[in-house]
Amino acid sequence: MHAVVMRAFGPAENAEFVALPDPVPGPGEVVVRTRAAGVNYPDLLVVEGRYQHKPPLPFTPGKELAGEVLAVGEGVTAPAPGDRVMVQVEYGAFAEQVVARPEQCFLLPDAVPFDDAAAMGLVYQTAWFALRDRAGFRPGETVLVNGATGGVGLATIQLVKAFGGIALAGVTTPSKAQAALDAGADHVIDLSVDNLRDGLRAQVQAVTDGNGAEICIDMLGGDPFDAAMRALAWCGRMVVVGFAAGRIPEIKANYLLVKNIAVAGLQWSDYRDRTPALMAEAQAEIFRLYQEGRLKPAVMARLPLARMAEALALIRDRKVVGKIVLEA
Ligand SMILES: NC(=O)c1ccc[n+]([C@@H]2O[C@H](COP(=O)([O-])OP(=O)(O)OC[C@H]3O[C@@H](n4cnc5c(N)ncnc54)[C@H](OP(=O)(O)O)[C@@H]3O)[C@@H](O)[C@H]2O)c1
Incomplete structure (x- = not known):
């Protein structure tokens, strides 16, 4: 071989x-x-x-x-x-x-x-554990997906829709936004705008009646992560998945307190190695949703x-x- x-x-x-x-x-x-x-x-x-x-x-x-x-x-x-x-x-x-x-x-x-x-496998399992286990996703919630046009991002959008949520696609290269819409995203959030710090929150608030997103699944780190922290709703949950934008962000603890925000990290391979039965359950649901035509x-x-x-x-x-x- x-x-x-x-x-x-x-x-x-x-x-x-x-x-x-x-x-x-x-x-x-x-x-x-x-x-x-x-x-x-x-x-x-x-x-x-x-x-x-x-x-x-x-x-x-x-x-x-x-x-x-x-x-x-x-x-x-x-x-x-x-x-x-x-x-x-x-x-x-x-x-x-x-x-x-x-x-x-x-x-x-x-x-x-x-x-x-x-x-x-990997990208859908990562998205599944980020949403279900780390973020405690509930149907009807709004999820901002930072890095929406990548493998994990597109899988996250599809799972948010399959689970009954609203998906906001945070895209760093707007010319790729159609891929996120094809995956089922409800709205595109442009992460390439000047003044991202205010611009991201303004875009998210505009499509959530001013509430912000209940959850952010972040594959990027860097400036998009910092800006997304400001776009979370009361009791929002941030899940740290990756640092594709290059910089590992730092979090100010007072910000978590003031807005009742929870931040969780996700390491997919730990779930694979420590909880194989839960991983099998996740994968069975992923294959079932595929067969129902809700994931592709x-x-x-x-x-x-x-x-x-x-x-x-x-x-x-x-x-x-x-x-x-x-x-x-
Ligand atoms: N924690 C875990 O268990 C776990 C599991 C899987 C993946 N990850 C991490 O999650 C991240 C995304 O993985 P993926 O499989 O979705 O990757 P991918 O398919 O290559 O997609 C990368 C995404 O990040 C965006 N991006 C923004 N700035 C970038 C930059 N400077 N360099 C590269 N990409 C940039 C890309 O958008 P553009 O179109 O703008 O390039 C794209 O949307 C990676 O950091 C990966 O290591 C973590």
């Missing part, structure tokens, strides 16, 4: 696509034949050595894939060889065959094709596995709207 291999942290262009021995499942392990692998912003951070968990060198990047179970090791009762699964791993997904543990595998309903499945991953490009570097360059250069899938 072939796999993408990084021999050192650095530019994705240094990745090699090499032949490796086919993996054999050990006790409690599963080997999956990859058909499609989802590319995510954190893959770029891992490859460049900027992620919180650094794999030992050399390593194969990639956090999610979909394919068929080839073989299972001793003690594995499910999944079984031939089953179609989506798989979440810490790294190693950009390979034609991948070793995983059973709890990292999610059975695919027949109606879910491999490419959509590979694009419906925005796959903007499909590339062969060997061209991972091009996919990561599109993310690095901010040319992505939605998801890229690598096909194996």
Whole structure:
């Protein structure tokens, strides 16, 4: 089998696509034949050595894939060889065959094709836990999504709508706003305006009868985060998901007190590793909503596995709207 291999942290262009021995499942392990692998912003951070968990060198990047179970090791009762699964791993997904543990595998309903499945793990799970677990979303609430045109942002908009909320798409590049509207956003909030500090709040208040947003799911940090804090409603909840805009913001505690605001952090991989049963519940709901036609991953490009570097360059250069899938 072939796999993408990084021999050192650095530019994705240094990745090699090499032949490796086919993996054999050990006790409690599963080997999956990859058909499609989802590319995510954190893959770029891992490859460049900027992620919180650094794999030992050399390593194969990639956090999610979909394919068929080839073989299972001793003690594995499910999944079984031939089953179609989506798989979440810490790294190693950009390979034609991948070793995983059973709890990292999610059975695919027949109606879910491999490419959509590979694009419906990490970003939808992140959005699901941000809304349901960290923000305590309730139907009817208004959610400002900062970084709305990215993978997590579009998934968040779709879930807000599927859960019965109002989605405000905070976009940093207005020419990409249509993607957020296509995902179901009720209103676009322009994060590229001059004087964002006042401008963001004015835009949010204009579409919420002056109330502000009950929740902000923030993928950006930096100035958009600071401005969004001022656009929250009374008892608003802010969920910190990422810092794509570059600066890690600081929060003044008196501001939380004055407006009864709660701030929560979200680390998706902790839910994957610590609460696999809850993760399975989340993924089952995501697949159910997909089958009902209420979720649809925005796959903007499909590339062969060997061209991972091009996919990561599109993310690095901010040319992505939605998801890229690598096909194996
Ligand atoms: N905490 C977690 O568990 C978790 C899980 C998944 C992702 N994340 C984080 O969430 C963030 C978004 O992930 P994603 O998968 O949605 O990424 P993505 O698909 O690449 O989208 C990035 C989004 O951020 C916007 N953005 C604004 N300023 C940017 C800048 N200076 N550089 C790059 N993007 C910028 C992009 O808009 P433009 O169109 O303006 O470029 C786009 O909407 C990342 O920071 C990622 O690490 C965290």
